[in-house]
Every structure is written in C-alpha cells, then in structure tokens.
Amino acid sequence: MRYLTIALSKGRLTDLSIELFENIGIDCSELKGSSRKLILSDEKNKIKFFLAKPSDVPTYVEYGAADIGIVGKDTLMEEGRHLYEVLNLGFAACKMAVAGPAELQGKLDELNNKRVATKYPRIARDYFEHKRKESIEVIKLNGSVELAPLVGLSEVIVDLVESGRTLKENGLVVLDTIADISARMVVNRVSMKMESERINKIIDGISSQLEKR
Numbered sequence: 491m492r493y494l495t496i497a498l499s500k501g502r503l504t505d506l507s508i509e510l511f512e513n514i515g516i517d518c519s520e521l522k523g524s525s526r527k528l529i530l531s532d533e534k535n536k537i538k539f540f541l542a543k544p545s546d547v548p549t550y551v552e553y554g555a556a557d558i559g560i561v562g563k564d565t566l567m568e569e570g571r572h573l574y575e576v577l578n579l580g581f582a583a584c585k586m587a588v589a590g591p592a593e594l595q596g597k598l599d600e601l602n603n604k605r606v607a608t609k610y611p612r613i614a615r616d617y618f619e620h621k622r623k624e625s626i627e628v629i630k631l632n633g634s635v636e637l638a639p640l641v642g643l644s645e646v647i648v649d650l651v652e653s654g655r656t657l658k659e660n661g662l663v664v665l666d667t668i669a670d671i672s673a674r675m676v677v678n679r680v681s682m683k684m685e686s687e688r689i690n691k692i693i694d695g696i697s698s699q700l701e702k703r
Contacts, residue, residue, distance in 0.1 A: 494537050564610065587648070606644055608648040
C-alpha cells in the first residue's frame with residue numbers, strides 16, 4: 491500500500507486541520523512535535539504530511555505531489571488550479587470583499603477608471619471584468635492594502651475581511667462582497683480515481699465530524 495500524502499497550509503489552518511485528522515484516527519503526533527523534518531508520517535495508516543505556504547498547496551495537489559490538501563478558498567480562487575474541491579471545512583471563515591471610503595457606499599458604479607489595490611489580482615480582475623463588466627487597473631500589493639485608498643494609490647481595495655475592525659479604524663467600509671471564504675479540502679484528480687476508497691474514507695470521516703459541530 492502506497493502512502494497518501496497530505497499538504498497542510500502553514501499558519502492558522504495547521505492546528506485546526508490536525509484536529510480534524512486526529513478525530514478520525516490519524517496519528518498526527520509527529521506533526522505536533524518540534525521536529526525539523528519536512529515530511530512527517532503516520533506509519534500505521536500509511537499517510538505522509540507536509541506543511542507548505544498556503545499559496546503553494548494547490549500547486550502540490552494539482553501536480554500530484556500531494557493527494558489531498560487543506561487551504562483557504564481565497565487561495566483556490568486566486569491560484570485557479572485544476573483539482574477537486576471536496577469539502578467546505580467551515581473554519582477560518584471570512585469574506586472576500588471590495589472595500590473603500592464610506593463616501594463610495596452605493597456609488598461603486600459611478601467610479602470611472604477604477605484603480606484596485608489587492609493581494610489577489612486574479613480575484614479582483616475576475617470580479618470587476620467578468621461580473622461587473624468593468625475594466626480596471628489592478629495594483630498588486632503585498633502588505634496592508636487598506637493603506638492604498640488612504641494615500642491615493644487606489645480608489646478601492648479587494649481583500650479578506652474578518653471582523654471589519656481594521657477597515658472601520660481607517661474610515662473604510664465594505665462596498666460589496668465577492669465570496670464567502672473558509673478552509674477547504676481539495677484532492678488531486680488522478681488520486682481521486684486511483685485511491686478513491688481510502689480518500690473517500692477520509693472525506694466521509696471528516697464530513698461526519700463537521701456535521702457534529
């Protein structure tokens with residue numbers, strides 16, 4: 491029996507993902523330890539884990555380096571990889587939104603030559619050009635995008651919004667919601683065919699855990 495390989499997103503999704511796997515009887519003790527090994531395993535169930543930068547998880551899964559991955563919906567939308575999204579895990583919930591100064595509330599359509607600052611250029615472009623049928627200039631940023639409208643770099647931003655506190659403290663408001671975001675489980679397309687029994691057992695186990703919450 492070959493190993494099933496699972497790619498987990500580093501950061502806040504890690505502990506929540508580990509808890510899900512432990513609840514269905516997968517040994518994650520190596521993952522919870524302080525080992526510097528890059529690949530950790532549950533020998534009994536023939537499962538290997540590795541931690542990756544969230545934006546890399548869909549790549550590992552699409553190319554088959556991982557059979558299963560756990561990653562945020564925002565990353566899946568931005569990366570646009572060919573894989574199966576099999577479960578909405580529900581945690582790390584927030585929204586992908588268009589935000590800007592309060593005076594733009596209800597006036598998004600009136601803005602000409604929109605400049606949009608974002609860490610998510612693909613999502614921003616898809617939303618404005620395909621859903622709103624508007625051409626925009628996307629300005630890619632890596633840091634605090636809330637700064638962009640405050641200093642005149644852009645009219646609006648596209649970003650994740652959790653509590654909305656940062657927006658409020660900077661005089662910004664949500665102008666439109668693009669999508670509900672949360673952690674998702676994804677599966678490689680070939681793996682789903684070749685290892686359907688083992689993978690579906692994991693999916694069903696986690697699915698029943700989620701129903702109890």
